[in-house]
Amino acid sequence: MAQPSVILATASYDHTIRFWEAESGRCYRTIQYPESNVNRLDITPNKKYLAAAGNPHIRLFDINTSGHQPIMSYDSHTNNVTAVGFQCDGNWMYSGSEDGTVKIWDLRAPGCQREYESRAAVNTVVLHPNQTELISGDQNGNIRVWDLIANSCSCELVPEEDTAVRSLTVMWDGSLVVAANNRGTCYVWRLLRGTQTMTNFEPLHKLQAHSGYILKCLLSPELCDPQRYLATASSDHTVKIWNVDGFTLEKTLIGHQRWVWDCVFSANGEYLITASSDTTARLWTLSSAEAIRVFNGHHKATVCCALNDGPEYLSS
Numbered sequence: 001m002a003q004p005s006v007i008l009a010t011a012s013y014d015h016t017i018r019f020w021e022a023e024s025g026r027c028y029r030t031i032q033y034p035e036s037n038v039n040r041l042d043i044t045p046n047k048k049y050l051a052a053a054g055n056p057h058i059r060l061f062d063i064n065t066s067g068h069q070p071i072m073s074y075d076s077h078t079n080n081v082t083a084v085g086f087q088c089d090g091n092w093m094y095s096g097s098e099d100g101t102v103k104i105w106d107l108r109a110p111g112c113q114r115e116y117e118s119r120a121a122v123n124t125v126v127l128h129p130n131q132t133e134l135i136s137g138d139q140n141g142n143i144r145v146w147d148l149i150a151n152s153c154s155c156e157l158v159p160e161e162d163t164a165v166r167s168l169t170v171m172w173d174g175s176l177v178v179a180a181n182n183r184g185t186c187y188v189w190r191l192l193r194g195t196q197t198m199t200n201f202e203p204l205h206k207l208q209a210h211s212g213y214i215l216k217c218l219l220s221p222e223l224c225d226p227q228r229y230l231a232t233a234s235s236d237h238t239v240k241i242w243n244v245d246g247f248t249l250e251k252t253l254i255g256h257q258r259w260v261w262d263c264v265f266s267a268n269g270e271y272l273i274t275a276s277s278d279t280t281a282r283l284w285t286l287s288s289a290e291a292i293r294v295f296n297g298h299h300k301a302t303v304c305c306a307l308n309d310g311p312e313y314l315s316s
Contacts, residue, residue, distance in 0.1 A: 006309040011038035012298035041306035044090040053081035083125035096122035137165025159187040172222040180214035210234040224269025233260040251289040267310040277301035
């Protein structure tokens, strides 16, 4: 099966994962996923594999075959897996779960290599661009930095007591981190390097982005520079695009009929894919704030999406 240069996948409460042609909107592959809902998707940097985070497992699928069966299952979480992602070379994967743990998995070996205890349901995990720190956010409002070299928690902060941290995002150069919560607020910090490897958080801005929940926040990728944007997807049915310089509102993406659960930028930052409870995913061009493609096919809420349209890497 010839591999498309753009990998776009969505997952839904209808227990399917769908792969789409981004330009035509055609679904070219459907994977049945009967065991649980899929909460999060991510694609390896080399576009070979798709990770699907379910309850309580993570399944890895081969993108370049038409088979329905996963090639690997990662099974040591004991509750909903809410976060999954890959290290930049694709050698290892990280995850976070409502079981209160953050885990690291070596893709070349079975089992979980490391486990960190957050003591509350983990909603979001991101990997710092330095590839040596994971940042997690949990249901009790805690943000923790896990130093993978020291193998310990190097920093803890609570932006708002008893308010769940729903989503975290880090700027591609490691200069900013944003945390979004259930009250529609984004907290922004500058990340300062201390004398050690430890990251220090300096408060920069507090943004009241939405009146409803923020379900996903995402900073724009490197190729978008010098423009830098923050996307916030909300239960108010909209996605807002903020200019990081001053956090002024640039665009509001209006079209979804229900909650918008997930979003992902294209590699150049000119487009955004969104996933919504209205069963659709949409492709937006940010210059005009218009949906130029609607992906119809799921029968229930579409809750996550993954996109890899980056340059082709040599397969390792």
